[in-house]
Amino acid sequence: MSALILVVDDTPANIMLLEAKLTNEYYDVITAIDGFEALKKAREFSPDLILLDVMMPGMDGFETCRKMKEDASISHIPVVMVTALNSVEDRVNGLQAGADDFLTKPIDDAALMARVKSLVRIKALIDELRRRDQTGNEMGVPGQEKNSFTMDVHGSRLLLIDDDIIQSKRILDGMASRFVIEHVSKVDDALKIAQDGAFDCILVSTQLTDVDGLRLSMHMKTKEELRHVPLIIMVDEEERDIMLKGLELGVNDYVSLPVDMNELTARVQTQVRRKKYQDALKSNYQQTISMAITDGLTGLYNRHFLSTHLMNMVKQAQTTGRPMSQVILDVDHFKRVNDTYGHDVGDEVLVKLGKIIVGSIRSADLAARYGGEEFVVLMPETDIIQAADAAERIRIAVEKTPFKVSHAIGELSLTVSVGVSHLRKDGDTPHELHKRADEALYRGKQNGRNQVQLAINEYSNAG
Amino acid sequence: MSALILVVDDTPANIMLLEAKLTNEYYDVITAIDGFEALKKAREFSPDLILLDVMMPGMDGFETCRKMKEDASISHIPVVMVTALNSVEDRVNGLQAGADDFLTKPIDDAALMARVKSLVRIKALIDELRRRDQTGNEMGVPGQEKNSFTMDVHGSRLLLIDDDIIQSKRILDGMASRFVIEHVSKVDDALKIAQDGAFDCILVSTQLTDVDGLRLSMHMKTKEELRHVPLIIMVDEEERDIMLKGLELGVNDYVSLPVDMNELTARVQTQVRRKKYQDALKSNYQQTISMAITDGLTGLYNRHFLSTHLMNMVKQAQTTGRPMSQVILDVDHFKRVNDTYGHDVGDEVLVKLGKIIVGSIRSADLAARYGGEEFVVLMPETDIIQAADAAERIRIAVEKTPFKVSHAIGELSLTVSVGVSHLRKDGDTPHELHKRADEALYRGKQNGRNQVQLAINEYSNAG
Numbered sequence: 049m050s051a052l053i054l055v056v057d058d059t060p061a062n063i064m065l066l067e068a069k070l071t072n073e074y075y076d077v078i079t080a081i082d083g084f085e086a087l088k089k090a091r092e093f094s095p096d097l098i099l100l101d102v103m104m105p106g107m108d109g110f111e112t113c114r115k116m117k118e119d120a121s122i123s124h125i126p127v128v129m130v131t132a133l134n135s136v137e138d139r140v141n142g143l144q145a146g147a148d149d150f151l152t153k154p155i156d157d158a159a160l161m162a163r164v165k166s167l168v169r170i171k172a173l174i175d176e177l178r179r180r181d182q183t184g185n186e187m188g189v190p191g192q193e194k195n196s197f198t199m200d201v202h203g204s205r206l207l208l209i210d211d212d213i214i215q216s217k218r219i220l221d222g223m224a225s226r227f228v229i230e231h232v233s234k235v236d237d238a239l240k241i242a243q244d245g246a247f248d249c250i251l252v253s254t255q256l257t258d259v260d261g262l263r264l265s266m267h268m269k270t271k272e273e274l275r276h277v278p279l280i281i282m283v284d285e286e287e288r289d290i291m292l293k294g295l296e297l298g299v300n301d302y303v304s305l306p307v308d309m310n311e312l313t314a315r316v317q318t319q320v321r322r323k324k325y326q327d328a329l330k331s332n333y334q335q336t337i338s339m340a341i342t343d344g345l346t347g348l349y350n351r352h353f354l355s356t357h358l359m360n361m362v363k364q365a366q367t368t369g370r371p372m373s374q375v376i377l378d379v380d381h382f383k384r385v386n387d388t389y390g391h392d393v394g395d396e397v398l399v400k401l402g403k404i405i406v407g408s409i410r411s412a413d414l415a416a417r418y419g420g421e422e423f424v425v426l427m428p429e430t431d432i433i434q435a436a437d438a439a440e441r442i443r444i445a446v447e448k449t450p451f452k453v454s455h456a457i458g459e460l461s462l463t464v465s466v467g468v469s470h471l472r473k474d475g476d477t478p479h480e481l482h483k484r485a486d487e488a489l490y491r492g493k494q495n496g497r498n499q500v501q502l503a504i505n506e507y508s509n510a511g
Numbered sequence: 512m513s514a515l516i517l518v519v520d521d522t523p524a525n526i527m528l529l530e531a532k533l534t535n536e537y538y539d540v541i542t543a544i545d546g547f548e549a550l551k552k553a554r555e556f557s558p559d560l561i562l563l564d565v566m567m568p569g570m571d572g573f574e575t576c577r578k579m580k581e582d583a584s585i586s587h588i589p590v591v592m593v594t595a596l597n598s599v600e601d602r603v604n605g606l607q608a609g610a611d612d613f614l615t616k617p618i619d620d621a622a623l624m625a626r627v628k629s630l631v632r633i634k635a636l637i638d639e640l641r642r643r644d645q646t647g648n649e650m651g652v653p654g655q656e657k658n659s660f661t662m663d664v665h666g667s668r669l670l671l672i673d674d675d676i677i678q679s680k681r682i683l684d685g686m687a688s689r690f691v692i693e694h695v696s697k698v699d700d701a702l703k704i705a706q707d708g709a710f711d712c713i714l715v716s717t718q719l720t721d722v723d724g725l726r727l728s729m730h731m732k733t734k735e736e737l738r739h740v741p742l743i744i745m746v747d748e749e750e751r752d753i754m755l756k757g758l759e760l761g762v763n764d765y766v767s768l769p770v771d772m773n774e775l776t777a778r779v780q781t782q783v784r785r786k787k788y789q790d791a792l793k794s795n796y797q798q799t800i801s802m803a804i805t806d807g808l809t810g811l812y813n814r815h816f817l818s819t820h821l822m823n824m825v826k827q828a829q830t831t832g833r834p835m836s837q838v839i840l841d842v843d844h845f846k847r848v849n850d851t852y853g854h855d856v857g858d859e860v861l862v863k864l865g866k867i868i869v870g871s872i873r874s875a876d877l878a879a880r881y882g883g884e885e886f887v888v889l890m891p892e893t894d895i896i897q898a899a900d901a902a903e904r905i906r907i908a909v910e911k912t913p914f915k916v917s918h919a920i921g922e923l924s925l926t927v928s929v930g931v932s933h934l935r936k937d938g939d940t941p942h943e944l945h946k947r948a949d950e951a952l953y954r955g956k957q958n959g960r961n962q963v964q965l966a967i968n969e970y971s972n973a974g
Contacts, residue, residue, distance in 0.1 A: 049632075049732075049760065049761045050729040050730070050732035050733045050760060050761055051733065052733050074725065074726055074729040074756075074760050075729075076729075076730060076733050096733075169512075173639075176636070176639060180643070180796060262537065263537055266513040266537040266538075266539070267513070267539055269512075269513035270513045270514065270515045270539050270559075293537075297512065297513060297537050298512045298513055333643060333796075336799065336800055336803050337799055337803070339803040339815060340799050340800070340802040340803035344813075344814060344815045345814075345882075350807075351807055351808075352802060352807045383846050387956070390949070390953075391882075391885075391949065419808075419883070420882070420883040422854075486853070486854065490853070493850070
């Protein structure tokens with residue numbers, strides 16, 4: 049996978065070395081000689097990965113990393129720290145500053161490339177989610193700028209798959225204050241528990257007695273529910289090949305055994321944050337769609353959705369030969385409410401009316417605000433007699449309900465006029481069905497309002 | 512990357528061999544012993560990749576592949592044919608049946624894994640797009656079931672990057688009937704032309720005189736505009752390493768030099784189809800968002816979008832200290848139109864009115880249908896005098912325009928009442944701005960309609 053990589057180091061020879069290695073693997077490389085230039089170039093070029101030297105004069109790697117993570121426009125870019133230090137404390141400091149991983153100088157080529165590939169792949173997925181979020185933003189759908197680094201991870205759900213009792217206990221004890229952690233020692237149950245548990249991160253030991261932990265991990269990743277759950281393998285320090293293979297296959301991170309609890313906590317935190325960030329981007333999409341089909345005021349379906357659904361429902365009724373009916377209702381003298389009390393009160397009335405309608409129909413029925421003060425209910429599996437009954441129920445409910453409004457006005461009394469039509473046997477169309485209900489409604493209005501009218505000739509043509 | 516792979520072969524030994532190789536690389540494997548079982552398992556398990564033997568009794572691999580590609584629920588799953596045959600004709604037959612590539616028996620492990628990884632990666636991207644499309648479908652946003660195999664590729668745009676004049680001419684001649692093909696022989700221009708050209712597929716020779724074709728390909732893939740454009744490299748038959756490296760890096764396909772035109776056509780077709788399929792999934796998303804912010808009847812922005820935008824515009828005006836104004840207009844006696852002529856005519860009037868409004872304002876202004884027969888225009892960088900002028904222009908335009916409607920009615924004369932407010936200097940809010948315009952509108956109504964009213968005290972508080 050192609051990528052643009054920013055290499056940051058104050059020693060030109062180090063930059064040249066890394067640049068040569070990365071270019072040899074067909075990556076595009078840009079460089080910076082200190083933290084300030086690094087921040088500038090990260091913002092300007094939005095690279096896919098940053099390799100960041102720790103020991104630099106002026107602003108060191110930790111501080112540079114922290115500043116990158118504070119900036120929501122670049123906080124999603126993975127950072128790998130390159131350092132001559134290799135104490136657990138340094139690693140934890142770096143992870144807490146927001147780094148994704150460490151590479152120790154002198155750099156091992158296999159480890160470098162495994163990490164680069166793995167992070168570039170993760171970055172590509174995030175980019176895809178960000179792009180679609182941005183599409184929404186550009187078209188004006190509100191999306192809050194999210195910072196991947198500041199997502200709250202407290203109380204996130206972890207699954208630990210490990211049959212080493214002592215080690216498991218240590219991990220459970222060490223993580224319990226920040227995370228809700230569940231433990232599976234019987235590997236046979238692991239997959240099902242993982243699939244059912246809505247976890248934010250899964251830890252798998254590669255030292256399981258009966259099973260290859262890496263294979264179990266990969267098997268989990270083929271499942272739809274687990275595809276986007278970050279997976280961390282716990283690997284014996286000697287098992288470098290398993291670690292490299294894991295990264296190649298799509299494991300998100302690893303930690304060496306015996307586990308240092310601070311390091312594990314920091315790594316889990318990084319993974320959970322990224323998942324939360326991705327979840328947030330995805331839920332924006334769900335909201336966008338929900339907005340597209342919902343009437344903003346009443347929460348009922350909107351006219352657009354109604355039209356689509358009406359077509360489908362008519363098609364289905366015609367295929368199965370089952371009845372269906374449509375009800376249209378309109379608030380009597382609604383204009384007076386708006387003109388007398390203002391739109392705010394009018395809106396309150398509509399919201400309340402929406403609730404009355406929804407409370408009077410079955411769950412299979414579909415209620416929509418058709419526009420203004422007009423509502424439509426589609427009723428599958430319903431003949432005109434049943435539909436007329438339902439319409440009358442709604443009419444009475446409205447008549448009997450005092451509409452409490454927030455202004456000093458107190459309560460309003462309102463009525464509705466209702467038209468009902470039902471699908472005819474031969475060659476009927478959604479448009480005709482709607483039109484007949486609308487005409488019936490109009491007759492109700494002409495005839496004195498506060499009444500239910502059935503579409504003319506509905507019986508004689510009902511077949 | 513983890514994946515579920517379906518291996519289809521009528522010879523158990525072949526299945527076992529492939530299964531062992533794939534399992535060794537941590538893939539999940541399911542198997543089928545003939546075309547019928549293959550179709551059944553493909554539908555049931557929706558694997559990420561299918562390795563399909565060509566020579567099978569009953570239904571051979573070509574036919575099985577064709578049947579898979581006819582089924583929209585599985586047509587997006589990549590198929591690699593495994594065959595003892597290796598004539599160009601067989602390859603073309605397979606490609607035309609919908610296969611993505613060929614592996615020749617005895618299977619070369621490196622070639623197998625390179626192809627598997629490459630296709631699994633492509634499949635993961637498609638899955639992501641399909642999932643988000645499905646989210647829309649589940650929430651009722653209409654999306655047509657698309658078959659990736661039957662996307663129309665005629666007239667698609669190709670870019671050929673090759674400085675071999677004779678070879679280029681052959682390719683141009685051979686492809687011109689099906690595709691619009693552009694040729695670049697000067698490599699320096701290639702990137703810019705590729706970025707500007709909105710191509711559906713790019714062919715790059717790895718035999719360029721001055722440049723490493725694979726590096727150029729990877730460099731193109733780092734560009735936003737080219738990330739999702741399929742890239743086919745043309746590789747000398749001897750350069751197996753370049754081909755494998757290309758697949759590893761994310762090149763979509765390759766073809767051996769000297770190019771067989773039928774094979775190249777078939778491979779280009781496969782890539783372009785996949786791109787068109789991805790484009791279709793993406794444009795569904797754009798439509799969904801567009802629906803979410805647009806008033807279905809008039810095509811103006813809807814109330815929800817207006818609210819969001821109003822907040823942003825107020826914030827910006829307050830930050831910059833620049834003026835902004837809001838106009839609200841409402842059709843006079845609109846209820847009469849609906850009651851007398853029906854909603855269809857009412858709707859026609861609203862559509863026409865929307866056009867008059869949009870035709871009377873600047874492109875920086877934002878017009879929205881606020882609800883019913885009420886419209887709002889937000890005007891950035893506009894003080895109340897300018898806004899009042901614009902409001903008066905709209906009022907006059909409406910007064911002078913005969914509203915032609917499709918019924919036998921002919922033409923209607925209509926007027927609008929308009930309220931105008933503008934953002935005050937200190938502590939003003941979107942809500943207050945809107946309310947003042949609304950109150951001014953109400954005064955206009957009380958005062959005899961067909962007039963523009965400015966919000967009271969607007970001057971004295973304007974600061």
